[in-house]
Amino acid sequence: MTDETDELTHAPAEAGAQVPLALVSGKPLVDIPKDLYIPPDALAVFLEAFEGPLDLLLYLIRRQNMNILDIDVSEITRQYMDYIGAVEAMRFELAAEYLVMAATLAEIKSRMLLPRHETDDDEELDPRAELIRRLQQYERFKKAAEDIDEMPRMERDIFAASAALPKLPSSQPHPEVDMRELLLALHGVLKRADLFTSHHVEKERLSTRERMSHILSVLQGDRFVTFESLFTIEEGRLGVVVTFLATLELVKEQLIEIVQAEVLGPIHVRARAAS
């Protein structure tokens, strides 16, 4: 309702009191005097009520109680021309479509006056055929537009039911990450750093690096841990080897220090950074 445009806000004026005249079926609500004297104000209103020449023609046909399929082209053309003439006399801006239609009607009228050849397919040669087809098409959609206007719609016949919200939990879900995305990122960065070929990252090294992280986390803070406690017998020989390699790597990287107070005494380990 907030984003109303000109089109919408103009709607009541256009679709208000004047519309019934355009919706006529047989009995016009606005009576146009027969002698075609139309006061200037009324003429302006009159023209605005129509959605173009087809709409005006339909109105004229209805007013004459004519069947579309049996249009008296001469009579309709005369009336149409009278309106167009009146409008022009009033110096109103006239949409080009009305003039095109006037020309079309004049042409049909003149062709109707010509002698017709004998053929086995009369309808095809009826110069009114195209006009009738257009009038019929237009009439269908004019009716459809009226039907749509009648349909129940939001804000007029239908109101959405809504309830106030209680305090809602605010949670931001975490993005999903695919392992391949991770790999791709690593691939990219290593390629950029030109490290891809140096095989720093090897399969067996990963378990060592994991164990390095583990040992470091065990050595949190300024405390000594016995060397043996880093090993878990249950892990078997491979586990012991990995732990040992990790310890050596940590020493090499100067991340931990190993202290032995006396020969053959207990070996202690602590994080270097803690000292």
Place this chain on the structure above:
Amino acid sequence: MNEDHLARVQAIAEAALLAAGKPLSLEQLRELFVEDERPSRQVMEHVLVQLDKACEGRGFELKKVASGYRLQVREELAPWVGRLFEEKPQRYSRALLETLALIAYRQPITRGEIEDIRGVTVSSNIIRTLLEREWVRVVGHRDVPGRPAMYATTRQFLDYFNLTGLDELPPLSEVRDLEEIGREIERNIQGEIQFESSQNGSSDDPGQPGGNQAAESEQTLH
């Protein structure tokens, strides 16, 4: 799934529909539940049937529209509820409604094709309004000079007019063009000669509603 649990799911569905303020699809309703408690589609459908029943005699009802389910005020209560709002409900110009009708029944359709049928130019304002309201959208471009945009209606259009699909639009009135009348005369003559069921005539009836059919018959006309 026991009764208590179903009642719970139903209350949650009702709460969500009232909180959303727009239609929710069955999937969206199911996604309110974490995976291990998520009701199956069948259960959710059952719950919605129950919810529908539970709204009987109340101020609101469950309605299925194009983009899902919506709780809305019962239509017969609109006269009272309408008094809440001081502003008169929006009216739409005939030009806008005719353009909308052509797009709805003849989609996909270009502006030029609309103008051909209406016999007047379609103002850019109207197209813009329809696009802004999200009732129509561009679904492609016709492969003719200028590559004009082709318009079609949206789910929001259907939602707004309380419809689940285009086939629920009121049927287009029948057009009795000259060819059709010619065929009719011919049939009548033949009928006099030999008896024929009138079934024959209905198959090629151009006045059938269904949007798709209308759209197809339009293609052949242009």
Place this chain on the structure above:
Amino acid sequence: MNEDHLARVQAIAEAALLAAGKPLSLEQLRELFVEDERPSRQVMEHVLVQLDKACEGRGFELKKVASGYRLQVREELAPWVGRLFEEKPQRYSRALLETLALIAYRQPITRGEIEDIRGVTVSSNIIRTLLEREWVRVVGHRDVPGRPAMYATTRQFLDYFNLTGLDELPPLSEVRDLEEIGREIERNIQGEIQFESSQNGSSDDPGQPGGNQAAESEQTLH
């Protein structure tokens, strides 16, 4: 005033409260009715008591607030209803993924070392996000000036990627055609985006062709 009439007033009050989107006072509710059918204050109060009862076990409840009455989603249903408003998870930046990958494959590693390899600074946000997600943790500090923290991956990281240990991380040397994988991921992401937007149909739905088709595909959703 008979039972039927009271039920009607109750339905109208409920409808109005659901349509108003704001609290309504007793007077505003009474003014929905034309003068000769307007319920007295006592009747209206009675009706609201009844409405309150009628909401038991449902998804919403009647609340009295300063400016009147309002219908509100039940607070205990907030965890489910809240999911309606959850923002779609965004994707992590390339910088974050690179940082995470380097921590995974080169742990323990400091921020400075990551920056050396990436050639650009690593924002504190990235580190914070990874710590908050509990995918990485500080396992110590390197004994250099500034004593920078050393990061390593966590058990949660392994769990998320369904690994029992780091040695199950795919070795880079085995992944020969990463470009192909990259293209595949891009395609998946594109596919997801399209899927999401077509799921989201309510707001804008560019993925669907002609309206009729949209209506049909919706049918299959339910």
